Amino acid sequence: MTTATETLEHHDDDHHDHKMTGIKRWLYTTNHKDIGSLYLWFSFIMFLTGGAMAMVIRAELFQPGLQIIEPDFFNQMTTVHGLIMVFGAIMPAFTGLANWMLPMMIGAPDMALPRLNNWSFWILPFAFAILLSSLFMESGGPNFGWTFYAPLSTTYSNGSTAFFVFAVHIMGISSIMGAINIVVTIMNLRAPGMTYMKMPLFVWTFFITAYLLIAVMPVLAGTVTMVLTDTYFGTSFFNAAGGGDPVMFQHIFWFFGHPEVYIMILPAFGIVSTIIPAFARKPLFGYSSMVYATSSIAFLSFIVWAHHMFTTGMPLAGELFFMYCTMLIAVPTGVKVFNWVATMWQGSMTFETPMLFSIAFVILFTIGGFSGLMLAMTPVDFQYHDTYFVVAHFHYVLVTGSLFSIFAGAYYWLPKWTGHMYSEKLGKLHFWCSLISVNLLFFPMHFLGLAGMPRRIPDYALQFADFNKWVSIGGFAFGLSQLIFLVVVIKCIKGGEKAPAKPWDGAEGLEWEVPSPAPYHTFSTPPEIK
């Protein structure tokens, strides 16, 4: 009885203070929906910033020869573009979705540690302010690639390394705290009756991703710390003259870097596995096999890192081990792809924008997966290493994979977030413009890479000119298409057709049982799961 009264009183408290308005609401908020929105807006701003840098790169590469920018600035653009898209656009977007949806999906009142949640977000803009400010410093910004290989980032760095290192430290702290919050929320705040194997797959994928983050972000912190001391304090971790080894940098970096790749794709699997059943109006073909496949991919991600390093002269046994382990990942990934296809098989499908993005995800991500398999073969990789083939590969998994899934998720849940339906017409326009331009942008890169065009070089041989022109045109078109998304979102926030609690008839999950827009506090008392 006492508990019940306490709950009621507590309820009242909530209603008193959530009315805080203006800037303070956003600075001081402990509400998972507010923080989710902050993450999503921040990631979209970073997406446009990083996108602008990609436009600079594509403008320079439109023609052979140097025409617009200096090579050093070109290097800064490729570096900061990569860092922003990985740490500023994709990861915060997923964290934003997690913040918005996880508590609603598991019937929790909020994230488990709400103040920590606020801190995780608000340190991010500061970290990127530091990173971006280094572009305007005398020495210029980081120019060693987002992978910051030693000795480019140590012996040959331009003086921006210190700012880069401390900015990455803050991004890492943010990710670790965010991940701890996600893990604790899922472990501890599920509604009574929601066992692990009853959780929505979306929740599962974020659960596993959060574990990966907790395990590898500290390793990144260690890596950048060693880069810092090598650059400024005379250590020689990555310098053979002092007994270290530049290749050691690559081992430690990719021990972080490869799980990081899965950190950016596992949540995408979760989103697509939520949306496809909704629009195929069939339950997911094999829920438990999806859970096990996700876990297997997460486990394997820890023992494949050196496939990024086949050309560094590893011992043969190492090359073979990492080649076979990498190819093994194709098995659980194949389980997933077949699952999505089997879910659609004989479903009564409709093709609203979230579904279009999800289907495009399945096809295009699979292309990225196949090019990944090609790169996994050691002797073949000797040919492809550091060419545009690699660029094509990871953009297929990151743009048409992760980014498309984020768009799919955004369209899917926009009615729940805003209480309005988005414009289906504009959404479809966004989808088709993106789909066509993204393939024009990245598909020819495969051919360029196979023909030997190296990545991260501002100039190229004349025979690559035609493909590069088309790639650049695709790039500009893709960049412009994203502005349509901005229009859709703003229009949807401002008004539009009222959204019912459950706008998609095949959709399942607790988030559709609360009204649209979702009230500021949901599930202060947990629902019963049968």
Place this chain on the structure above:
Amino acid sequence: MTTEKYESYYVPDQSHWPIVGAVALFLIAIGAGNYVANLDTGEGIGGWLLLAGIAILIYMVFGWFSNVIDESMAGKYSAQMDNSFRQGMSWFIFSEVMFFAAFFGALLYARVYSVPWLGGAGNNLETMQVLWPEFLATWPLTKTPDGTTTEAMGWNGLPLYNTILLMSSSFTAHFAHVALEQNRRGALKIWLGITVLFGLAFLVLQVEEYIHAYSSMGLTLASGIYGNTFFLLTGFHGMHVTLGTIMLIVMFCRVFKGHFTPDNHFAFQAASWYWHFVDVVWVVLFLFVYII
């Protein structure tokens, strides 16, 4: 039962501490960046920004934790909340383990691969003869390929005393915890006090060891991969011991203020977990950095 616990899950109101903490971290990062980037000239206000950031961070931690302690003392936290804290702390410690793993990884890589390879192991004989034909692969690496020499730190003497100190302190921390659970406040104060003293003694001896290394052994941060791994591993460990000691001192003060009951003492438990973690890291460190 679970439902009842669930219903009273405490969701705090707006808090200004996180944004204060964000500003603090920003100042720390930009200050440290400026300071380090201008290390050779010593110019710039980086150092001051760094100090300001640290001061604000301390203010933030103090204010934030006061809020949490007040809420806890006011009985707003349910068993479920306590569980959230416990799980959060456990995963934080796991992330710390992975941070140390990066440096242990570097140490093992240097010892197993890079130093032997520089000495011509594997198929690297020709490379060695071209680059540094004089180089002798040994561990501890007392002479680097480019000729920097140093002495190796032995394991007996100060490091051994420190090992004994830290391992004993893990036991005393456990005794304090047992005393708390049995509600023997006197024993709790004594054991916790002894733990804090052991921690402080460890830090004093560690500083002593560093002074000895720098002044009479020629072992510095820049003495090649041996000095690098030695100082970064022991240094980061020392920073964690410092943090752990501060946590224990705070717990000591709270015990004197009458906080904690046999059933409700998450903060104490967290500090004690952290202390055991620091101890385990030291044991591994003692083994791989000093002995083997």
